[in-house]
Amino acid sequence: xxxxxxILNSLEFQMSILLFxxxxxxxxxxxxxxxxxxxxxxxxxxxxxxLLGLITYTDFVSQLGHLxxxxxxxAVGLHFKIKDIMNLKYGIIALVGLVxxxxxxxxxxxxxxxxxxxxxxxxxxxxxxxxxxxxNVLKEMGKLQTEVAxxxxxxxxxxxxxxxxxxxxxxxxxxxxFSVYLTIITVVKAVGFIVIGVIIGQxxxxxxxxxxxxxxxxxxxxxxxxxxxxxxxxLYAMAAEIIGLSAIIGSFLAGVSFEGxxxxxxxxxxxxxxxxxxxxxxxxxVSLGILVELHTLDIDLLIFTLVLTIVAVLTKVxxxxxxxxxxxxxxxxxxIIGFGMSPRGEVAMIVALIGLNKELITQxxxxxxxxxxxxxxxxxxxxxxxxxxxxxxxxxx
Amino acid sequence: xxxxxxILNSLEFQMSILLFxxxxxxxxxxxxxxxxxxxxxxxxxxxxxxLLGLITYTDFVSQLGHLxxxxxxxAVGLHFKIKDIMNLKYGIIALVGLVxxxxxxxxxxxxxxxxxxxxxxxxxxxxxxxxxxxxNVLKEMGKLQTEVAxxxxxxxxxxxxxxxxxxxxxxxxxxxxFSVYLTIITVVKAVGFIVIGVIIGQxxxxxxxxxxxxxxxxxxxxxxxxxxxxxxxxLYAMAAEIIGLSAIIGSFLAGVSFEGxxxxxxxxxxxxxxxxxxxxxxxxxVSLGILVELHTLDIDLLIFTLVLTIVAVLTKVxxxxxxxxxxxxxxxxxxIIGFGMSPRGEVAMIVALIGLNKELITQxxxxxxxxxxxxxxxxxxxxxxxxxxxxxxxxxx
Numbered sequence: 001x002x003x004x005x006x007i008l009n010s011l012e013f014q015m016s017i018l019l020f021x022x023x024x025x026x027x028x029x030x031x032x033x034x035x036x037x038x039x040x041x042x043x044x045x046x047x048x049x050x051l052l053g054l055i056t057y058t059d060f061v062s063q064l065g066h067l068x069x070x071x072x073x074x075a076v077g078l079h080f081k082i083k084d085i086m087n088l089k090y091g092i093i094a095l096v097g098l099v100x101x102x103x104x105x106x107x108x109x110x111x112x113x114x115x116x117x118x119x120x121x122x123x124x125x126x127x128x129x130x131x132x133x134x135x136n137v138l139k140e141m142g143k144l145q146t147e148v149a150x151x152x153x154x155x156x157x158x159x160x161x162x163x164x165x166x167x168x169x170x171x172x173x174x175x176x177x178f179s180v181y182l183t184i185i186t187v188v189k190a191v192g193f194i195v196i197g198v199i200i201g202q203x204x205x206x207x208x209x210x211x212x213x214x215x216x217x218x219x220x221x222x223x224x225x226x227x228x229x230x231x232x233x234x235l236y237a238m239a240a241e242i243i244g245l246s247a248i249i250g251s252f253l254a255g256v257s258f259e260g261x262x263x264x265x266x267x268x269x270x271x272x273x274x275x276x277x278x279x280x281x282x283x284x285x286v287s288l289g290i291l292v293e294l295h296t297l298d299i300d301l302l303i304f305t306l307v308l309t310i311v312a313v314l315t316k317v318x319x320x321x322x323x324x325x326x327x328x329x330x331x332x333x334x335x336i337i338g339f340g341m342s343p344r345g346e347v348a349m350i351v352a353l354i355g356l357n358k359e360l361i362t363q364x365x366x367x368x369x370x371x372x373x374x375x376x377x378x379x380x381x382x383x384x385x386x387x388x389x390x391x392x393x394x395x396x397x
Numbered sequence: 398x399x400x401x402x403x404i405l406n407s408l409e410f411q412m413s414i415l416l417f418x419x420x421x422x423x424x425x426x427x428x429x430x431x432x433x434x435x436x437x438x439x440x441x442x443x444x445x446x447x448l449l450g451l452i453t454y455t456d457f458v459s460q461l462g463h464l465x466x467x468x469x470x471x472a473v474g475l476h477f478k479i480k481d482i483m484n485l486k487y488g489i490i491a492l493v494g495l496v497x498x499x500x501x502x503x504x505x506x507x508x509x510x511x512x513x514x515x516x517x518x519x520x521x522x523x524x525x526x527x528x529x530x531x532x533n534v535l536k537e538m539g540k541l542q543t544e545v546a547x548x549x550x551x552x553x554x555x556x557x558x559x560x561x562x563x564x565x566x567x568x569x570x571x572x573x574x575f576s577v578y579l580t581i582i583t584v585v586k587a588v589g590f591i592v593i594g595v596i597i598g599q600x601x602x603x604x605x606x607x608x609x610x611x612x613x614x615x616x617x618x619x620x621x622x623x624x625x626x627x628x629x630x631x632l633y634a635m636a637a638e639i640i641g642l643s644a645i646i647g648s649f650l651a652g653v654s655f656e657g658x659x660x661x662x663x664x665x666x667x668x669x670x671x672x673x674x675x676x677x678x679x680x681x682x683v684s685l686g687i688l689v690e691l692h693t694l695d696i697d698l699l700i701f702t703l704v705l706t707i708v709a710v711l712t713k714v715x716x717x718x719x720x721x722x723x724x725x726x727x728x729x730x731x732x733i734i735g736f737g738m739s740p741r742g743e744v745a746m747i748v749a750l751i752g753l754n755k756e757l758i759t760q761x762x763x764x765x766x767x768x769x770x771x772x773x774x775x776x777x778x779x780x781x782x783x784x785x786x787x788x789x790x791x792x793x794x
Binding site for chain 2: 007010020022023027059067070216217223227228230234235237238241247271272279
């Protein structure tokens, strides 16, 4: 016989709750006519430690969420050709979208009397981009094939390299161990991984995949094709993480490697990925809500958080948006790109956690950053949906 | 930058390895013309702590394996009507298949000079049945709809209730705290759960499921039907575990509740379950191989292990097989039932671990029980395959 605490900790209970929140999230979202992500995060907050406390961010929840993000970006990658996202224009969008938030994050923190170290770190947290949210909204609305989607995803990949750089440089500046040499190494490794990953993916892995698909084993057990593709996604995710990039950049590149590949058993692999993504993608978004802990909020902190959130959104919208506009995109597309790059999601939360653990920021600042991250994450799908609907309406006219 | 140990512990690496072993298992199995399960367990042993040590039985592996077993039995349950498995005949098969192994396990241990407590416990470990292996072989070979499959699965459900009882009675006998009252409570709870679970499943849950399927939410997001079914499976698994039964008995009953249910979005739910099961079922079998640790084997222990394994297989084959034969089944069907009930799988390994932790058995005995469990688990699919192929051949003739 199990105790009450034992029940709450059992895998089965946690899975049931996660799936229940996913369902409830769909329901809430459809009532308020929003992306399922919004409902899932909101119900996640409600059920999580901030309010009801039915589930906490256990290792199990964190791990399943992590798997979900990897699988989601693999599924998204399957819709992109490599040449779609490799573009100097997107590099510029990413760069501006990194420098502007960093600068204004630093200034804002400075105005609120943060010391140098804290201000640098708050700036860094503002540079993050959580592409999973935007990718999911674009996927939900069937817009992955648009020019705008390519710009957002392309910029997000480059942004991840730059953010990695920003984080390590910030840490080095604050701790006084900055070294040009180490910074160059970090860049070379990250760029090297992407270049080599793309080459191996496009040539070796794609060939191997079709070979496996044509093998006798696949004839006997078509599911092996699906298992192989997923194994490859996790291998790439692992490699990305070893380099210091997000795991999801790896699985995205793995997906890109298999874009449009002609297979005998293509149905098994594509459907299988979709179904896995339905369950684990939803669990990932639910876990974002559970990750939030909102206890210690006073009025001063609230004001700082709101200002920081506005700065966070505006700097990405203006930074990335202007960069896109200057490259000849129309206003709505530029706004979609700007807002699409806005969600900080779990990335900023993790950066904040690193800062807290290294005592670069206080518990209060940590809560502010998490809340900022949360609001940008919830706002994005709402705004994106409107912008995309308006654009579609204009095109029809 | 991550260290070597960090890489081995990363989720992505573990997922890649698990999927790699699953693939390699398919390959090995198809070469030796065996069920995929056999290859997956064997390659799991090879990669696991016993030999290469590339992966250990971490919490993550254990949890994913656990999810896999729950999902597998849910998928199996979908093929069974409740009246198919509720049959007094199967109860008799289960009862004989419990008493005979317990008795002969006790006698064997006694002959090898084990004390009373150890002998009782070894007997108990021999009563376990791991139905996942047999269910998977029957599923692989398309034999879930046969009379024999019904007998095996029906008997396995009852066997789980009886094993729970055997374990708690054994513990009480050995520790001298045996009480008729507590034993009755255990039985009532377990039987009560199954009866109430079946009633709720067949009436309330099935109705709710078709209601959700017909809702506007399902029209907008057909995947909610799939998410709901999975949530229900984990709720039932949780309830079973709270009572003290295996979680998989719960998810099996959940599956049975949704057998043949006519749905608008039935395809999403059925396909989704199949695809999840492909990945997580395979991970479960791989995890069984990883669970095995084979270090401390000397010649005495080896002899005891071999004798125990032979006793373990024969007592189930003769016990369950004779019970089936007496009820009018033919010889091959009786053998299929006997061997089908033979695999001890993770159940006996977990029982052995409980015994080790409570100091009822030594480390050596623990290794013996794990090995016995492993061998019965690997033998079963091999023998079952042959028997089923022979039966099919005879029918064709």
